[in-house]
Structure formats: structure tokens, C-alpha cells
Amino acid sequence: MHDWQSWTALAIVVLTIVAFIFRAKRRAKKEARGCGDCGSGKFS
Amino acid sequence: MEKTLETVALAGNPNAGKTTLFNALCGTAEKVGNYSGVTVSVKKGEFYTPHGRKLSLIDLPGCYSLSGGSPDQEIAANILLGKDSKHERPDLVVCVLDSSNLERHVQLALEIIELKIPVIVVLNMVDMAEKSGLRLDPLKLSEELGVPVVPIQANRGKGLTELKQAMRHPFPSPPAPRWEAGNAEARRTFGLAVTELTARRPTLHSSNFSDRLDVILLHPVFGWVCFIGIMFALFWSIFSFAGIPMGWIESLQDFLIGKVEGKMNEGDLRDLLTQGVIGGVGAVVIFLPQILLLFFFIGLLESSGYMARAAFLMDGFMAKVGLSGKAFLPLLSSYACAIPGVMATRTIDSAKERLVTIFVAPWMSCSARLPVYLLLVPMLLGGSEGGSKQALVFLSIYVLGTLTAFIVARILRGRLGPDEIKSHFLLELPPYRLPQWSYIFRHVIDRGWAFLKNAGTLILGIMILLWAATTYPKLESDDPAEVLAHTVVGRVSHFIEPIVRPLGFDGRTGTAILTSFAAREVFVGSMAQLFQVEVSDDEQETRDHIRDSLAAEKWPDGRPMFGPAAVISLLIFYIYALQCLPTSAVVAREAGSWRWAVGQFVFMTIFAAVASLLVYQIARLFNLA
Numbered sequence: 258m259h260d261w262q263s264w265t266a267l268a269i270v271v272l273t274i275v276a277f278i279f280r281a282k283r284r285a286k287k288e289a290r291g292c293g294d295c296g297s298g299k300f301s
Numbered sequence: 302m303e304k305t306l307e308t309v310a311l312a313g314n315p316n317a318g319k320t321t322l323f324n325a326l327c328g329t330a331e332k333v334g335n336y337s338g339v340t341v342s343v344k345k346g347e348f349y350t351p352h353g354r355k356l357s358l359i360d361l362p363g364c365y366s367l368s369g370g371s372p373d374q375e376i377a378a379n380i381l382l383g384k385d386s387k388h389e390r391p392d393l394v395v396c397v398l399d400s401s402n403l404e405r406h407v408q409l410a411l412e413i414i415e416l417k418i419p420v421i422v423v424l425n426m427v428d429m430a431e432k433s434g435l436r437l438d439p440l441k442l443s444e445e446l447g448v449p450v451v452p453i454q455a456n457r458g459k460g461l462t463e464l465k466q467a468m469r470h471p472f473p474s475p476p477a478p479r480w481e482a483g484n485a486e487a488r489r490t491f492g493l494a495v496t497e498l499t500a501r502r503p504t505l506h507s508s509n510f511s512d513r514l515d516v517i518l519l520h521p522v523f524g525w526v527c528f529i530g531i532m533f534a535l536f537w538s539i540f541s542f543a544g545i546p547m548g549w550i551e552s553l554q555d556f557l558i559g560k561v562e563g564k565m566n567e568g569d570l571r572d573l574l575t576q577g578v579i580g581g582v583g584a585v586v587i588f589l590p591q592i593l594l595l596f597f598f599i600g601l602l603e604s605s606g607y608m609a610r611a612a613f614l615m616d617g618f619m620a621k622v623g624l625s626g627k628a629f630l631p632l633l634s635s636y637a638c639a640i641p642g643v644m645a646t647r648t649i650d651s652a653k654e655r656l657v658t659i660f661v662a663p664w665m666s667c668s669a670r671l672p673v674y675l676l677l678v679p680m681l682l683g684g685s686e687g688g689s690k691q692a693l694v695f696l697s698i699y700v701l702g703t704l705t706a707f708i709v710a711r712i713l714r715g716r717l718g719p720d721e722i723k724s725h726f727l728l729e730l731p732p733y734r735l736p737q738w739s740y741i742f743r744h745v746i747d748r749g750w751a752f753l754k755n756a757g758t759l760i761l762g763i764m765i766l767l768w769a770a771t772t773y774p775k776l777e778s779d780d781p782a783e784v785l786a787h788t789v790v791g792r793v794s795h796f797i798e799p800i801v802r803p804l805g806f807d808g809r810t811g812t813a814i815l816t817s818f819a820a821r822e823v824f825v826g827s828m829a830q831l832f833q834v835e836v837s838d839d840e841q842e843t844r845d846h847i848r849d850s851l852a853a854e855k856w857p858d859g860r861p862m863f864g865p866a867a868v869i870s871l872l873i874f875y876i877y878a879l880q881c882l883p884t885s886a887v888v889a890r891e892a893g894s895w896r897w898a899v900g901q902f903v904f905m906t907i908f909a910a911v912a913s914l915l916v917y918q919i920a921r922l923f924n925l926a
Contacts, residue, residue, distance in 0.1 A: 262568030269573065270769040273762050292640045292883050295596070295668055295748045
């Protein structure tokens, strides 16, 4: 863990975890947003 | 609440072309199809009149009358009657009628006129009506009904300017009905008399193209031969036509990996970019061509009118499992994606039949399973992609999911008991139509974009986390197996191996299955990372790299890890497991209870694991392991 590549990779991993937490919170507030794969089923 | 825009509602019988008109007016690409019950929820949009006035437009689900029984018809009726708490009563109703079926469609228009709200009647598909010899008189119809009547061709955008002109302010005042309002018999008699006056049919009925084609496609024997032939051709095309664009994606992947490796020294970040980001996400994105092809062919079937014929063919079979042909259309839609399939069950009148259909719909293999099947099927047959053998195995996978769904539906239907009110299956067989190419291509591009967006967000995130889990905590050693065993994945694999071993999987495959509970297709990228598949510089060699690497994996006793038994066991697990959170959310909403969604998830996961276990153990008895 002494080179810049290791630290940058670790920072990306931490940022990804933070992004997942934000995503989960945001999605919990909204109703069913349809299929993540094909976008089907987005409805009012 | 202050009302900002005046609302125009599109109402009419199913398959009258309301959503096609909605798309033409608002410039949207909402789902359309040449069969009844495509729209089951309210769609909203906005458009401008030629005078620059902005109007809000809502597209209602099709209904035959304002007292219809199924949930989708209730939504439309409640909005028109002003009983819906979420939507205000519309200021103007555009009643869309299929010109070829005026005698039936005009009945709903008469019911809406009785509501005393401004109405404009639109005669859609006038070209097809005139082609069949019908002589329409829109002026006379307008005189008789007391409302403006506009002939249009929504799919070609013809008559839209005239329709927008008719919507100019003030809206036409509601006419006084010329029949006894509230009397269904008087309304019916008036409707028939008006149709007689305004739509004259040729005296001699001659069979048209649709009638002649139906003689074959609805034949008790040839109809089934054609149905199976069409499905086989669909899967064969998915395998055969996607090779070239898949090669392009692979080349791009190789190019990117080459660039990163050329510019960066060895290190964690380089590993993350090449193995995690490009390798992991690329392993999923490579199946984009096949997913686009699947949506293209389903779009063709939907817009040509064949879907309704398939439902008609299946009606007798469906009755044997306690469902009606009405349940087949939602099940057929689930081959593309379970979510619209579950929502399409709103067209089913019987609550019990609806619940059963919702329960089994995720067993129709959706497009998200495609990458997993495409990885495993060629492994099973020991060759690369393509060919009729693989198409046949592919078709069998879909048939197995469907048959299991029918058997479970039969058992569930028996347990729920008969309906209090008996409902009958009435299906409109629409005439065959040329597909709306512009809509199909736009639909396919939208679906492809959604797939790529998912790959660039959720799948990318999972791949980064998986890379971290295969990297940390670090161990200084020259033995890669020892290094992996020290990581989070190594420990998880070690923990779950005894659970998944009887199913024929090692701990890494078990971990890949666990990651795919977030999204099924993640399995492919996870396998690429967990089995440390390297992407070669040689384009020809990279095509089957994941499969080759997996085929080379061996158990400690020297047996191949991915022999036929293990591959079949994996396939069985993915056919049956419900690994889709958005589907569970929609099931909970449509069934009105989270208990159904949780019960469905638990049941399908256990079912998948037990089926996998049985298949693997039986296959071992036949020395297929």
C-alpha cells in the first residue's frame, strides 16, 4: 500500500461504497422505477 | 391545488390505437402493440395546439364500457367518472374508435357522451377500413352524435393537424344525448342505427389477407407447427446474427485493455481497470447485440398481430392449468421482461387468476437471463456460439420455464378455489398489420440504452466491489491460490462451498451466484473475475475465453469442474431463481401485499436450489459429472 496506484484504487472502492449507500437511500424514497436492465415498467 | 394545464384524455376500446396517437401527439415512444391490453396504466404527456396552447394529455387503458371488471378498465372508468383520487377529471375526452369496428367501438363513445363532458370522436385507421370496402361518413356521424368527428391515421401522423384544430378553445360543449341516457338497450340500438347510417359495408363479404393467413396460423395442427417454428427461428437468429457486433465489442475491449496496459505500470489501479472495470463490465456488455435482437423480434411479433393468435392457440391449453388465454399475453410479455408482464395482468378480470399469473410470470425467461444462458449453453454443447443445436437447447430452456410455470399455476389455482363470478375469455383478433418500424427501432434503442446505463452504474459498481473483495486483505505470496484464499472472496467461498457443493458448484461459483442476486447478468462478469479470465491480445482467441477458462477448471481430484452435470445444474438454477428486486417491488404493488412478493422470492429460490441439487445428483448417477 505504498504506491499511488494502491491508494487510488482504494479511494475508488470507498467512493463506490458511498455511491451505493446514496443510491439505496434515493431509491427507497421513490416508488417502483421499473426494470434496471431494460427500463420497462416505468409508470405513474 | 391550482390547476395549471387543461387535461385531454384519450379513451377508447382496447387496440383502437390510443397509445399510437399519444406517441404521435407527444413525441414519446410508449409501448404499442397490435393486440388488446398493451396499456394497463395511465401515461402522461404534453403537447401544443396549432395556436400555441399547451395541453396535458393522458392515455387511458382501453375499456369496453365504463362498468368493466378488470383493474385496467376500472382505472380508465374511474378517471372518466371523476372518481380517481390521483387524477382530476379530464376537461376534454378524445374518444378513439377503430374505424373497421365502429358498431362496437361507438358504444363506449355514447357512454362517454352521456357523462356531459366535452368529447371529440376520432376515427382511427381509416385507411384499413376503406381498404376493406367500408364507406365512412364522418360528417354524418358528427351530426348524429353531436360532437366533432376527425378521421385520422395515427401511425402515419395523418389527420393530427385537423385533430389539434378541433381541440381549439373553447372546447366543444357537451351535446344532449339523442337516446335515453342511462338505458343500455336504448344506447345499443342507437349505436347500431348510427353505424348503419355512417359506415356502409360492402354487401358481399370476401375473405381478406388476415382471414387467409389465420386459416394456417390458427389451424389446430399447422398453427402449433408455425408457433414452434417462429419461436425456433427467433432463438436461432439471436445466436446467429449477433456474432459480428459481438466481435466489434470484443475488439473495443481488447483495444482499451491494450491501451491501459501500455500506459500504466503493474499495480492495483491497473488491475482494477483491466480486470474489474473493462473485463467485468465488458463480459456483460458483450451480450448487448443479443438483447437488442430479442427486443426487436418481440417488437415484430407484438406489432404484427401474431401475439393475439398465440394467445388464441394457447387458450385450450391454459384452461387445463386453470387459467384463461387472457393470462397468456402477460406471460408472453414476460419473455422480454417480467415487470411489464406482471403489470399486464391488470387485464385479467378474476382476482385469483391474476394472483396466480403474477406468481408464475417470473418463470418466463426474461432478457436479463440471456447473458447467463449464452455463456452456459455453448459450454454444454462443447462448441462456440451459433448453430441450430444451441438454438434447440435455448428453446428447451424457455419451454422448461414455461411448463414449470403452468404446473405450479395448476396447483396454486386448485388451492385458491374457483371464482365467485365466472368470467369468459373474449379475445379480439386484430387484422395483421405491417410493423411500425420507427417505433420498433426507437423501442430497441431505448432498451439497449437502459441496458448500457445499468452496465455503467450498477454492474460497474458491483464489479469494482468484487475486485476489492478478490484483492483485500492482501497477502505477500507467489501462489495465486493462496493469495485468493486470504481475500474476502476466498473466505466467503470457503464458507459457502459446503452449501453449494451438492449442487455441483465450488465456492467461487457460489459467490458469483450470490453477486447475481443484485442483477442476474452480473454472474457472467463475476465468473470472469473470480476465475481470473485473462483477455488475450488476439481477437480470435478472446471470443470464447471465459468458457475456455471455465472448461479448464478442475476439482482437486482431477475431474472437470464444469462438466455437463454442473452446467445443467447452473442453467436450472438460473431458469428458476427470482433474482430481480424491481420485479419483487412491482409484484408487491400489483398483488397489494409484500407477503406475496417475499413468498414468491423465497419459494422460487428454494425451488431453484432443490431443482439444481436433484438435477446434479441424478446426472452424477449417469456419469455426466
